Amino acid sequence: MMSSLLQGRKILLGVSSGIAIYKAVDLLSKLRKAKAELRVILTPEAEKMVSGLVFSAVGNCPVYSDIFKVQEGFIPHTDLSRWAELFAIAPATANTIAKLNAGIADNLLLATALAYPDKPKLLVPTMNTRMFENPVTTENIAKLGSQGWSVVAPEEGHLACGDVGKGRYPENELIIEEMAYLLSEKPLAGMKALVTAGPTRERIDNVRYITNRSSGKMGYAIARALRYMGAEVVLVTGPTALRAPAGVEVVKVQSATEMAGAVDLYSKVSKVIVMAAAVADYKPVKPSEHKIKKSPGEFTLRLERTRDILATLERKEDQIVIGFCAEDRELEKKAREKLEKKSLDAIVCNDISRSDIAFGSEENEVFVYFKDGSSEHLDKADKELIASQLVKRVILRLLSNS
Numbered sequence: 001m002m003s004s005l006l007q008g009r010k011i012l013l014g015v016s017s018g019i020a021i022y023k024a025v026d027l028l029s030k031l032r033k034a035k036a037e038l039r040v041i042l043t044p045e046a047e048k049m050v051s052g053l054v055f056s057a058v059g060n061c062p063v064y065s066d067i068f069k070v071q072e073g074f075i076p077h078t079d080l081s082r083w084a085e086l087f088a089i090a091p092a093t094a095n096t097i098a099k100l101n102a103g104i105a106d107n108l109l110l111a112t113a114l115a116y117p118d119k120p121k122l123l124v125p126t127m128n129t130r131m132f133e134n135p136v137t138t139e140n141i142a143k144l145g146s147q148g149w150s151v152v153a154p155e156e157g158h159l160a161c162g163d164v165g166k167g168r169y170p171e172n173e174l175i176i177e178e179m180a181y182l183l184s185e186k187p188l189a190g191m192k193a194l195v196t197a198g199p200t201r202e203r204i205d206n207v208r209y210i211t212n213r214s215s216g217k218m219g220y221a222i223a224r225a226l227r228y229m230g231a232e233v234v235l236v237t238g239p240t241a242l243r244a245p246a247g248v249e250v251v252k253v254q255s256a257t258e259m260a261g262a263v264d265l266y267s268k269v270s271k272v273i274v275m276a277a278a279v280a281d282y283k284p285v286k287p288s289e290h291k292i293k294k295s296p297g298e299f300t301l302r303l304e305r306t307r308d309i310l311a312t313l314e315r316k317e318d319q320i321v322i323g324f325c326a327e328d329r330e331l332e333k334k335a336r337e338k339l340e341k342k343s344l345d346a347i348v349c350n351d352i353s354r355s356d357i358a359f360g361s362e363e364n365e366v367f368v369y370f371k372d373g374s375s376e377h378l379d380k381a382d383k384e385l386i387a388s389q390l391v392k393r394v395i396l397r398l399l400s401n402s
């Protein structure tokens with residue numbers, strides 16, 4: 001998760017009385033795990049649904065709901081609006097959204113929002129589909145959007161009222177991703193980046209294929225980190241079990257050949273290219289159209305080389321190209337050979353002899369070798385933090401030298 005990126009950030013969570021309020025408790029728990037500094041405001045109606053005690057215990061933080069509880073000079077609506085780096089309202093009811101838009105300030109959450117200056121603010125509208133699709137609500141949300149509120153759109157699905165449609169509370173991971181995006185500096189604003197991720201699948205017949213253990217987590221984390229810093233990101237991904245990163249164009253492929261085609265297309269317009277996919281080196285010469293039946297004795301599968309995407313990339317002078325390698329011995333020697341052979345600007349080397357990092361793991365520890373002969377060691381950390389360091393310490397450095 002993107003936990004490390006919210007560490008120490010001051011997040012004010014406003015909670016109104018949508019039925020998805022129990023999910024806001026989980027959001028708070030996740031933000032606490034991410035080591036964010038937290039404060040919560042409940043609307044009086046929200047407090048009828050879930051006690052402030054639950055939020056306070058789960059978030060290990062102060063919870064406010066009474067606008068008139070001024071103590072020792074602390075005026076909740078003005079002081080909290082000044083304190084926060086990010087104000088998120090989740091869930092945001094139709095009522096709260098309408099009042100926000102009208103500038104009404106008849107409870108602590110609304111008064112705080114009105115006093116909140118020009119800083120990141122996020123709305124998570126959740127409600128019954130008919131309430132959500134009512135033009136009054138859609139217009140209110142659109143107007144708040146034009147006044148600096150970022151909106152995480154509700155999802156479609158089964159609603160508490162029994163209806164099926166748009167209005168469901170989105171996954172908390174998505175909301176946290178949006179928070180990390182809003183709180184990040186954007187040195188890569190307007191820059192196009194291409195990232196590849198995941199394994200490829202090379203067909204043997206119509207039910208079997210050759211693949212590898214890549215989970216795609218590292219590449220997805222890099223795509224997210226680039227987007228947080230403002231880049232327009234295309235993620236070309238082999239099959240993975242991962243949720244698509246928000247705000248990133250995702251191109252799904254299966255085989256090495258398909259991945260090569262997608263890279264050819266998107267690399268032409270990308271300033272930064274990060275090839276983190278574990279692409280198959282070999283593919284069956286002639287995949288069978290039908291399921292291959294078993295027969296006595298040995299079975300030989302003939303393989304041929306796939307195209308080496310990195311080595312054959314038609315790169316432009318001003319592009320930054322970063323490759324990945326996975327080695328189990330002589331890491332530096334092999335990484336530097338690949339760096340040179342494939343004319344890369346830098347190569348990120350994973351040590352796959354270790355079971356605690358890299359393939360499938362939540363964590364990684366990498367060495368980065370640059371074409372100027374220098375290197376960087378990124379200490380063991382979760383892949384989100386490694387990805388953000390790769391962008392800051394490798395990509396920004398290469399861009400500043402280019």
Ligand SMILES: Cc1cc2nc3c(=O)[nH]c(=O)nc-3n(C[C@H](O)[C@H](O)[C@H](O)COP(=O)(O)O)c2cc1C
Binds near residue numbers: 092
């Ligand atoms: C069981 C129940 C569930 C509700 N769920 C929602 C909801 O998901 N979204 C919404 O906009 N309003 C919902 N409401 C209506 C709001 O609670 C109501 O409009 C309230 O006045 C909003 O106040 P607030 O915005 O200050 O929290 C629900 C009400 C009840 C009783």
